[in-house]
Amino acid sequence: MEFFMQKYISSPIWHPCTQHKDHEMLPPILIKSGKGVYLYDSEDRAYIDCISSWWVNLFGHSHPYINSKLQEQAQKLEHVILAGFSHTGIVQYSQRLLQVLNHQFDKCFYADNGSSAIEVALKMSFHKHLILGEKREKFLTLSNSYHGETLGALSVGDVGLYKDTYSPLLFQTLTTPTPYSEDLIPQALEALRGILQKEGANISAFILEPLLQCAGGMKIYSPLYIQEACRLCKDYGIDIIFDEIAVGFGRVGSLFAFEQCGVIPDFLCLSKGITAGYLPLSVVVTHNKIFEVFYDDYESQKAFLHSHSYTGNALAIACANATLDIFENENILEGNKLKREFILSHLQSLREFEIVENIRSLGMIFAFDLCNLPYKRAGFEFYKHALKEGLLLRPLGNTIYFMPPYIINEEEISLVFEGIKRVLTRL
Amino acid sequence: MEFFMQKYISSPIWHPCTQHKDHEMLPPILIKSGKGVYLYDSEDRAYIDCISSWWVNLFGHSHPYINSKLQEQAQKLEHVILAGFSHTGIVQYSQRLLQVLNHQFDKCFYADNGSSAIEVALKMSFHKHLILGEKREKFLTLSNSYHGETLGALSVGDVGLYKDTYSPLLFQTLTTPTPYSEDLIPQALEALRGILQKEGANISAFILEPLLQCAGGMKIYSPLYIQEACRLCKDYGIDIIFDEIAVGFGRVGSLFAFEQCGVIPDFLCLSKGITAGYLPLSVVVTHNKIFEVFYDDYESQKAFLHSHSYTGNALAIACANATLDIFENENILEGNKLKREFILSHLQSLREFEIVENIRSLGMIFAFDLCNLPYKRAGFEFYKHALKEGLLLRPLGNTIYFMPPYIINEEEISLVFEGIKRVLTRL
Numbered sequence: 144m145e146f147f148m149q150k151y152i153s154s155p156i157w158h159p160c161t162q163h164k165d166h167e168m169l170p171p172i173l174i175k176s177g178k179g180v181y182l183y184d185s186e187d188r189a190y191i192d193c194i195s196s197w198w199v200n201l202f203g204h205s206h207p208y209i210n211s212k213l214q215e216q217a218q219k220l221e222h223v224i225l226a227g228f229s230h231t232g233i234v235q236y237s238q239r240l241l242q243v244l245n246h247q248f249d250k251c252f253y254a255d256n257g258s259s260a261i262e263v264a265l266k267m268s269f270h271k272h273l274i275l276g277e278k279r280e281k282f283l284t285l286s287n288s289y290h291g292e293t294l295g296a297l298s299v300g301d302v303g304l305y306k307d308t309y310s311p312l313l314f315q316t317l318t319t320p321t322p323y324s325e326d327l328i329p330q331a332l333e334a335l336r337g338i339l340q341k342e343g344a345n346i347s348a349f350i351l352e353p354l355l356q357c358a359g360g361m362k363i364y365s366p367l368y369i370q371e372a373c374r375l376c377k378d379y380g381i382d383i384i385f386d387e388i389a390v391g392f393g394r395v396g397s398l399f400a401f402e403q404c405g406v407i408p409d410f411l412c413l414s415k416g417i418t419a420g421y422l423p424l425s426v427v428v429t430h431n432k433i434f435e436v437f438y439d440d441y442e443s444q445k446a447f448l449h450s451h452s453y454t455g456n457a458l459a460i461a462c463a464n465a466t467l468d469i470f471e472n473e474n475i476l477e478g479n480k481l482k483r484e485f486i487l488s489h490l491q492s493l494r495e496f497e498i499v500e501n502i503r504s505l506g507m508i509f510a511f512d513l514c515n516l517p518y519k520r521a522g523f524e525f526y527k528h529a530l531k532e533g534l535l536l537r538p539l540g541n542t543i544y545f546m547p548p549y550i551i552n553e554e555e556i557s558l559v560f561e562g563i564k565r566v567l568t569r570l
Numbered sequence: 571m572e573f574f575m576q577k578y579i580s581s582p583i584w585h586p587c588t589q590h591k592d593h594e595m596l597p598p599i600l601i602k603s604g605k606g607v608y609l610y611d612s613e614d615r616a617y618i619d620c621i622s623s624w625w626v627n628l629f630g631h632s633h634p635y636i637n638s639k640l641q642e643q644a645q646k647l648e649h650v651i652l653a654g655f656s657h658t659g660i661v662q663y664s665q666r667l668l669q670v671l672n673h674q675f676d677k678c679f680y681a682d683n684g685s686s687a688i689e690v691a692l693k694m695s696f697h698k699h700l701i702l703g704e705k706r707e708k709f710l711t712l713s714n715s716y717h718g719e720t721l722g723a724l725s726v727g728d729v730g731l732y733k734d735t736y737s738p739l740l741f742q743t744l745t746t747p748t749p750y751s752e753d754l755i756p757q758a759l760e761a762l763r764g765i766l767q768k769e770g771a772n773i774s775a776f777i778l779e780p781l782l783q784c785a786g787g788m789k790i791y792s793p794l795y796i797q798e799a800c801r802l803c804k805d806y807g808i809d810i811i812f813d814e815i816a817v818g819f820g821r822v823g824s825l826f827a828f829e830q831c832g833v834i835p836d837f838l839c840l841s842k843g844i845t846a847g848y849l850p851l852s853v854v855v856t857h858n859k860i861f862e863v864f865y866d867d868y869e870s871q872k873a874f875l876h877s878h879s880y881t882g883n884a885l886a887i888a889c890a891n892a893t894l895d896i897f898e899n900e901n902i903l904e905g906n907k908l909k910r911e912f913i914l915s916h917l918q919s920l921r922e923f924e925i926v927e928n929i930r931s932l933g934m935i936f937a938f939d940l941c942n943l944p945y946k947r948a949g950f951e952f953y954k955h956a957l958k959e960g961l962l963l964r965p966l967g968n969t970i971y972f973m974p975p976y977i978i979n980e981e982e983i984s985l986v987f988e989g990i991k992r993v994l995t996r997l
Contacts, residue, residue: 155661155664155665155667155668155676155677155678156652156656156660156661156664156677156678156679156680156882157677157678157679157856157861157874158652158653158654158656159652159653159679159680159876159877159878159881159882160653160873160875160876160877161653161654161873161874162864162865162866162867162868162872162873163861163864163865163873164865164866164867164868165868169654171654171655171656172654172655172656173655173656173657173658173661174647174650174655174656174657174658175646175647175657175658176646176647177646177647177648177650182647182650182655185658192650194651196649196650196651197651197653197877197879198879199649199879199880200649204647204648204649204650205644205645205646205647205648206648209648210641210644210645210648213640213641213644213885214637214640214641214644217632217636217637217640217641218632218637219602219603219604219632220601220602220603220604220609220631220632221604221631221632221633221636221637221847221848221849222623222626222627222631222847222848222849223601223604223609223619223623223631224621224623224624224962224964225583225585225586226585226586226587226588226624226964227585227588227596227598227599227953227962227964228598228599228600228601228609228962229583229585229598229599229600229601230600230601230602231600231601231602231612233583234582234583234600237582237583238582240582241582249582250582250583250584251582251583251584252583252584252586253583253586254683255682255683255686255850256681256682256683256686256850256878256879256880257878257879258686258689258720258878259682259683259685259686259720262685262719262720262721265721265739266719266721266736266739269735269736269738269739270735270736273735278738280738280739291878292689292693292875292876292877292878293685293686293689293720293721293722293723294689294692294693294720294721294722294725294741295720295721295722295739296720298721298739304871304875305875308696308697308700309693309696309697311696311705311707311741312692312693312696312707312722312725312741313741314721314738314739314740314741414879415879420648420649421648421649421885422648422649422849422850422880422883422885422886423682423683423849423850423878423879423880423883423886429584434584434590437589437590438589438590438591439589439591440589440591441589441591441592441947441950442946444731445589446587446588446589446590447584447588448587448719448731448732449586449587449719450586450587450624450719451586451683451684451685451718451719451850452624452625452626452683452684452841452842452850453626453683453849453850454586455583455586456849456850458640458848458849458885459849459850519869520868523868526654535651535654535655537651537653537654
């Protein structure tokens with residue numbers, strides 16, 4: 144044991160979201176290459192990336208077309224400052240993004256990761272109200288929500304595991320219950336009405352992950368609630384922020400989740416799938432009516448002075464353009480409908496296991512919970528066994544989810560479920 | 571005027587750190603390619619990138635060697651989740667980084683941009699103290715400091731222009747004066763002693779940009795102050811965070827600024843030059859004695875549960891490895907010493923202009939202030955004229971700075987200063 148501890152303390156990498164003591168018995172797996180849905184380790188063992196490497200990969204690893212576009216861009220321009228300057232790729236991408244958003248938004252503000260996009264949306268909403276003469280110092284969030292790890296993003300999240308430690312550093316957020324079944328909607332709306340009556344004028348924005356809370360345990364909730372809750376908030380002049388960082392780019396069946404909600408948010412945050420899993424990039428999409436509030440003489444000090452050095456990076460944008468190309472050229476959303484049906488038939492067959500409950504799905508997201516098991520950490524036990532089956536199925540607590548790259552084929556899907564069944568049998 | 575406003579409101583991009591009304595008369599310059607120190611716009615006009623595209627570019631645009639390494643990596647693996655998994659490139663890079671840091675650090679925690687690295691360092695310091703039984707809810711920063719734009723990073727900054735708007739969302743930070751000349755050191759230390767006597771036990775970390783405050787106006791201050799201030803803080807058990815996001819990777823002459831300070835910080839934040847201007851990447855480097863505080867059974871809930879989806883991205887790491895290759899193979903730091911001398915001789919010749927004051931430099935950073943000019947925004951006037959000379963010299967207020975890619979040659983340096991002189995004559 145002492146040997147292992149020495150060994151992993153001597154590793155040069157402090158891994159994200161990791162208790163390193165877990166690596167005493169299960170060291171980090173060293174990946175040397177990837178192709179399609181497969182990752183290959185240093186001993187040539189193959190793993191199917193069943194979670195798209197934290198929900199980012201859409202079209203498989205080391206994709207020939209995206210590689211070619213990345214290389215083409217590197218030959219031209221790798222990066223240029225985006226203040227005072229622009230570049231061909233980002234103008235084209237922004238126009239295309241607004242087009243696939245059905246021209247319901249007007250402006251793209253870029254950043255590097257999901258957390259930073261959330262920070263941009265929070266700051267923009269707060270700042271906009273301030274310019275308009277309203278000091279709205281609170282934000283409204285849903286119970287069990289997750290919006291990232293920087294301190295602003297963490298403030299509007301509600302997963303205690305990530306947030307509680309840092310509470311003295313976080314700003315004040317109001318939390319309203321998420322209704323996970325339709326019969327809970329009336330009381331959830333009632334709770335929301337209560338908060339709004341008391342605090343509505345102090346709330347800058349209502350932030351939510353539309354349709355599905357991901358890090359909160361792959362929990363689905365109804366667009367009916369979202370529609371009505373957003374309508375109530377708008378009555379109080381509260382902005383709506385949709386965090387589609389995890390669910391955007393086809394994951395919920397439609398290209399974006401807001402299309403299924405009947406709500407056009409004031410701010411739409413996108414990241415993860417935006418580059419199909421290639422490079423860090425995020426964007427906050429918003430409206431001219433908000434942009435114009437900040438538009439004035441420089442001396443007015445109304446400018447939105449947020450920036451990151453690599454904002455709008457040309458290489459990341461090239462991957463984002465390639466991602467839209469693939470969506471268009473390969474009719475991905477239609478193909479996913481068929482794949483979804485095939486996956487569902489396998490997923491439903493897990494009902495036979497007594498240790499499986501709450502089987503659920505939405506678009507290309509599939510999940511179930513482990514129950515009736517004697518382990519302290521059943522999810523972690525499942526994960527370890529799945530690795531031996533060549534499956535990367537990192538759990539969320541005791542929730543096991545399958546969020547594969549969209550290019551997974553029927554043979555690979557069958558392999559995944561055969562592996563899952565062997566693990567469930569063994570547990 | 572109305573036409574222009576319509577035109578730039580109809581642009582799909584909301585640019586970072588920009589008052590868009592400035593674009594009525596000076597639209598964003600559309601760059602289609604870059605090579606070496608040059609950027610080329612859509613009408614084939616060339617601009618020398620005198621500020622390394624916000625201080626990120628080290629070896630010029632579209633660099634053949636970095637391109638080749640990027641392509642090589644894309645063929646193997648573009649990205650893999652860094653939790654539970656690792657990849658060949660990042661293990662190699664982390665070992666190399668610790669080596670060029672003279673083995674004075676042990677662990678690398680990765681993120682995507684400078685702000686996120688600052689957030690990681692703040693959270694780690696706060697969390698570490700909490701695990702050790704100390705609730706230290708305040709941070710200490712220097713006057714006029716800048717550490718990024720996410721709300722945590724903004725909280726520990728002190729540039730009112732960026733920060734004041736959002737003050738209700740920021741946590742409490744104590745600010746101590748920065749001594750910009752050696753005779754001010756005694757009173758700056760006295761002020762610091764006063765704060766520490768009163769608040770020392772409540773302060774988690776002291777954060778500073780060693781040697782030079784960049785966004786605060788390229789202001790240089792003494793390592794003598796830094797050494798003594800850090801020593802005082804350590805007496806109170808306060809962590810030291812060095813933000814070398816802008817000054818790291820050779821910008822101040824040595825590879826890192828801490829080498830000139832006689833201080834090994836508890837947390838060292840790096841970004842910008844880490845990929846030579848190619849891709850967003852950041853890292854917080856720290857020590858085993860801190861890592862071990864978090865090392866325990868999973869159930870203890872001591873793990874540092876911070877993550878970003880693209881943490882440790884393989885493509886960005888490939889550029890970071892290529893960057894270290896170039897530092898090693900081309901003896902960059904030695905070459906910069908000669909270039910610095912050549913630039914200094916040009917810089918000193920600006921003394922003849924009455925509108926130039928406070929000429930200063932450190933390593934490959936050169937700056938002066940504009941004075942005695944009738945414009946409300948002298949820096950912006952300079953910027954506009956410089957663009958006509960084919961020079962990208964985005965100012966900080968009325969401070970003009972020259973922070974070129976290290977590959978700039980004598981001919982190009984001469985061109986830059988000829989252009990600067992023509993602008994100074996014209997203003």
